[in-house]
Amino acid sequence: MTTEPKTAATGGVHYVVALAVLLALTATSFALSRVAAGGASHWLALAIAAIKVMVVGYVFMHLREATFATRLVALVVLLFIAILCAGIVADVALR
Amino acid sequence: MTTMTPPPDPGEAAPRRLEPQFADLARQEHAVRLGMWVFLGSEVLLFAGLFALYAAYRTEYSADFTAALHHQNLLIGTANTFVLIISSFTVAWAIHRLRHGDRRACLVFLAITMVLGALFLAFKAIEYGDHFAHGVVPGRGYASAELPARGARVFFNLYFLMTGLHALHMIGGLAVMGWLVTRVARRRATPAYHAELEMGGLYWHLVDSVWIFLWPLFYLTG
Numbered sequence: 001m002t003t004e005p006k007t008a009a010t011g012g013v014h015y016v017v018a019l020a021v022l023l024a025l026t027a028t029s030f031a032l033s034r035v036a037a038g039g040a041s042h043w044l045a046l047a048i049a050a051i052k053v054m055v056v057g058y059v060f061m062h063l064r065e066a067t068f069a070t071r072l073v074a075l076v077v078l079l080f081i082a083i084l085c086a087g088i089v090a091d092v093a094l095r
Numbered sequence: 096m097t098t099m100t101p102p103p104d105p106g107e108a109a110p111r112r113l114e115p116q117f118a119d120l121a122r123q124e125h126a127v128r129l130g131m132w133v134f135l136g137s138e139v140l141l142f143a144g145l146f147a148l149y150a151a152y153r154t155e156y157s158a159d160f161t162a163a164l165h166h167q168n169l170l171i172g173t174a175n176t177f178v179l180i181i182s183s184f185t186v187a188w189a190i191h192r193l194r195h196g197d198r199r200a201c202l203v204f205l206a207i208t209m210v211l212g213a214l215f216l217a218f219k220a221i222e223y224g225d226h227f228a229h230g231v232v233p234g235r236g237y238a239s240a241e242l243p244a245r246g247a248r249v250f251f252n253l254y255f256l257m258t259g260l261h262a263l264h265m266i267g268g269l270a271v272m273g274w275l276v277t278r279v280a281r282r283r284a285t286p287a288y289h290a291e292l293e294m295g296g297l298y299w300h301l302v303d304s305v306w307i308f309l310w311p312l313f314y315l316t317g
Contacts (some may be wrong), residue, residue: 004281012191019184026176033315045311052180053304061300062151062293067125070132081143088147092154 018059025052110290111286118282124290131294135301138264142305145168145257149312152249159246164317166231166242171222172314176306182211182301186272186296196286198279205276208299212269219262226251254313261309264302 029048032041057063063071117123153160189204199262233255237248275295278284284292 011253012188015187015191017183019186022180022183023177026173026180029315030173033311033317042311042316045315046308049308049311052307056183056300056304056307060183061297066128068127069125070212072134072189073132074128080140084143084147085150089150089154092151093303 014059018055021055024050025055099149103262104292120288127290127294131297135297138301138304142257142260145253145260146308146312149253149257152246152253154242154247156249159242159244160250162244163242163247163250164314167314167317168222168225169314171218172310175218176310178211178215178218179303179306182208182215183300185211186299190289190292190296192288193279193284193286193292198282198286201279201292202276204241205272205279209269209276211270212265216262216265216269219258223255257309258313261302261305264305268302271298 024046029045032044032048036044057074063074113120114123117126185208187203189201189208190206192198192200226232230240231242231251233252234236237251239247239251242248242251272295275284275292277290279289
């Protein structure tokens with residue numbers, strides 16, 4: 001945008017690395033779903049998805065070069081989602 | 096909107112656009128980015144409500160959800176995941192190339208992104224068509240002989256609601272990408288200032304991120 005970002009000097013290698021990591025995690029998630037079943041594999045699949053979203057956010061969405069205020073918005077959103085999902089699941093599970 | 100127009104940089108067809116309420120472009124950039132993240136946050140919370148609904152119903156109809164998951168087209172769902180991840184890369188790379196002044200590469204990668212987005216929607220249409228052919232439709236018309244249980248009906252209602260909402264976001268993203276192509280082609284987005292490209296990219300990545308969670312929930316965790 002207005003100022004040359006610090007990532008520009010790296011030649012964009014981090015984008016290629018991020019893509020490779022995302023593709024590898026996707027393949028891993030797929031493979032694990034074929035060999036394992038049950039509750040643990042569900043949580044593992046969701047954990048891998050969370051890691052993938054963090055990679056997308058940090059590299060592709062440029063959170064690595066964002067200001068504290070911008071990162072704070074992202075963190076608060078994640079916190080709200082966690083509270084929402086935990087509260088609803090706990091409510092249903094404990095009835 | 097009224098704009099103050101500083102002298103254009105040499106080699107740039109379009110001048111930088113500084114809105115009157117900002118002292119400089121750096122502060123404008125910060126405000127634009129922060130505002131976009133707040134918008135993305137509201138979008139995420141929209142989907143979060145649906146994810147929470149999924150979590151609640153999955154807890155209640157665990158066996159039915161598992162049975163329904165085994166009837167999903169894993170091949171198409173997985174292919175679409177790879178398509179969207181690659182499209183996120185092509186958007187990021189398009190922005191990266193424009194930052195380095197390579198307008199042609201930027202346009203090429205934006206076009207590739209649009210092709211990948213259209214491919215995703217085409218796969219989704221094929222998948223929906225297959226569901227409809229087997230009586231798996233949203234709402235009262237649901238008539239699957241293989242999955243008659245109430246939990247399966249709930250699963251597919253959620254599936255159509257969440258993936259349908261996601262597909263609408265994809266269509267919106269494609270429209271944004273088309274607009275960005277024209278902005279770059281007409282040199283309105285420049286290497287020095289391309290806020291619209293950055294914000295459009297953020298939106299596309301958000302849509303990708305939502306799918307990253309939809310994939311395990313509707314295809315993998317059976």
